Amino acid sequence: MVTREEQDLAVKILDEKTNRQLLYYLDICTRCGICKDACHQYVATGDVLYLPASRAQLIRKVFRKYFTIQGKLIPSVVEATAPNDKLLEDLYRASYACTSCRRCMYYCPFSIDTTWFTSIGRAMLVAIGRGATILGELADAAIMKGENIDMFRDILIEGLKDTEDEFKARVGDPAATIPIGKKGAHSLYVALAGTHTILPMAIIFHQAKADWSLSLFEAANYGYFYGDTARAKKIAQRFVDEAKALGVQELIISECGHAYRVMEFLYEAWAKEKLPFKIRAVVDVMHDYIKEGRIKLKPGSLLEPVTYHDPCQVGRNGGFYEEPRNIVKAVAADYREMTPNREKQWCCGGGGGLVAESEFDTLRQVSGQKKVEQIRKTGAKVLVTPCENCRLQIEMLNEKNNLGIRISSMMDLVVESMDLPGAKPA
Numbered sequence: 001m002v003t004r005e006e007q008d009l010a011v012k013i014l015d016e017k018t019n020r021q022l023l024y025y026l027d028i029c030t031r032c033g034i035c036k037d038a039c040h041q042y043v044a045t046g047d048v049l050y051l052p053a054s055r056a057q058l059i060r061k062v063f064r065k066y067f068t069i070q071g072k073l074i075p076s077v078v079e080a081t082a083p084n085d086k087l088l089e090d091l092y093r094a095s096y097a098c099t100s101c102r103r104c105m106y107y108c109p110f111s112i113d114t115t116w117f118t119s120i121g122r123a124m125l126v127a128i129g130r131g132a133t134i135l136g137e138l139a140d141a142a143i144m145k146g147e148n149i150d151m152f153r154d155i156l157i158e159g160l161k162d163t164e165d166e167f168k169a170r171v172g173d174p175a176a177t178i179p180i181g182k183k184g185a186h187s188l189y190v191a192l193a194g195t196h197t198i199l200p201m202a203i204i205f206h207q208a209k210a211d212w213s214l215s216l217f218e219a220a221n222y223g224y225f226y227g228d229t230a231r232a233k234k235i236a237q238r239f240v241d242e243a244k245a246l247g248v249q250e251l252i253i254s255e256c257g258h259a260y261r262v263m264e265f266l267y268e269a270w271a272k273e274k275l276p277f278k279i280r281a282v283v284d285v286m287h288d289y290i291k292e293g294r295i296k297l298k299p300g301s302l303l304e305p306v307t308y309h310d311p312c313q314v315g316r317n318g319g320f321y322e323e324p325r326n327i328v329k330a331v332a333a334d335y336r337e338m339t340p341n342r343e344k345q346w347c348c349g350g351g352g353g354l355v356a357e358s359e360f361d362t363l364r365q366v367s368g369q370k371k372v373e374q375i376r377k378t379g380a381k382v383l384v385t386p387c388e389n390c391r392l393q394i395e396m397l398n399e400k401n402n403l404g405i406r407i408s409s410m411m412d413l414v415v416e417s418m419d420l421p422g423a424k425p426a
């Protein structure tokens with residue numbers, strides 16, 4: 001049972017997060033319902049809670065109750081509601097299920113950004129201890145790593161030994177190293193947890209003769225998914241501080257859509273500072289290397305039919321449509337476009353932190369059906385996409401729906417299409 005103190009705290013968060021943009025969104029929705037056909041979750045389930053306008057309506061109800069005269073005087077007439085248990089349960093499902101794909105925003109005649117509402121919903125729930133537990137735990141683990149980096153540095157370096165040996169063998173250079181803590185390096189590369197995004201980029205950086213250093217931290221930001229700006233800022237700040245200490249000119253974010261979005265579009269506003277280096281998406285960096293002739297790919301080296309999935313945070317919300325396609329087309333003998341694509345592409349269903357939340361597994365499976373249909377229609381045998389969340393989700397869809405495709409990262413595709421002195425280990 002929600003207490004009065006919890007209600008007050010949730011309303012305080014809403015008050016703090018209310019700005020001109022939110023007031024505009026609260027005011028302008030005409031309930032035209034156009035967004036209903038845009039959301040993969042509503043289309044797949046027909047559950048009205050997943051209708052973008054309904055997700056916003058939960059916040060609107062609380063706003064009206066506390067911040068409008070009509071809501072205070074005639075709440076039932078204007079659908080004004082205190083954050084009671086039912087509303088908070090609905091808010092949890094509506095907010096944490098949203099993949100933040102912003103397809104609804106693209107189709108809305110007023111460009112209402114539903115993720116503005118769902119992120120406020122998450123923040124209100126976090127404030128009263130009703131946030132998604134697993135996302136909070138993952139965020140805290142990342143922050144703890146940042147606070148104990150001396151301990152984790154040795155573990156990371158030890159764990160990279162085999163990767164470094166393989167890297168030397170692949171590039172045929174016994175002197176090649178994976179640089180960590182390199183002062184004055186041009187770029188700091190922030191990989192994902194594990195070595196699968198370190199080895200291919202080490203090879204690409206080496207072949208491009210790039211001056212780089214590997215970050216001690218991973219790019220994923222569970223504080224952002226959790227809906228807690230303070231935690232999200234702390235997680236990102238780990239490698240911001242590292243980049244400042246090394247004096248790099250650019251921070252390259254690995255194939256992780258939301259991590260790129262956090263750094264390119266949100267961090268400076270959170271931290272109220274202008275970063276002294278550029279933020280780059282790794283797909284853009286690889287594209288530049290190819291364009292500048294710093295790395296060479298073998299045209300037509302990939303013979304199987306290939307398709308490309310636009311990750312929402314890289315495409316619609318990041319603006320990279322042609323760069324990844326140029327890379328895929330440079331090596332694919334048979335490229336097949338999904339329809340719709342680019343800004344209209346269907347979300348795969350795994351963003352927003354959903355791949356980490358088992359409670360949404362069924363929803364992920366059901367709401368990924370639009371993506372399944374799209375992939376099937378292409379007849380492709382390989383799908384390339386530059387986002388780890390999308391790959392995990394599409395791997396699951398592949399398995400559950402017997403799509404029979406191979407899913408590749410962009411960096412693996414690039415490495416497999418380069419002439420390297422050393423062969424890939426069997």
Ligand code: SF4
Nearest residue numbers: 029031032033035108
């Ligand atoms: S499309 Fe926009 S205006 Fe229409 S109901 Fe959805 S959010 Fe409201």
Ligand code: SF4
Nearest residue numbers: 039098099101102104
């Ligand atoms: S952002 Fe995506 S998942 Fe969220 S409501 Fe809009 S279309 Fe649905």
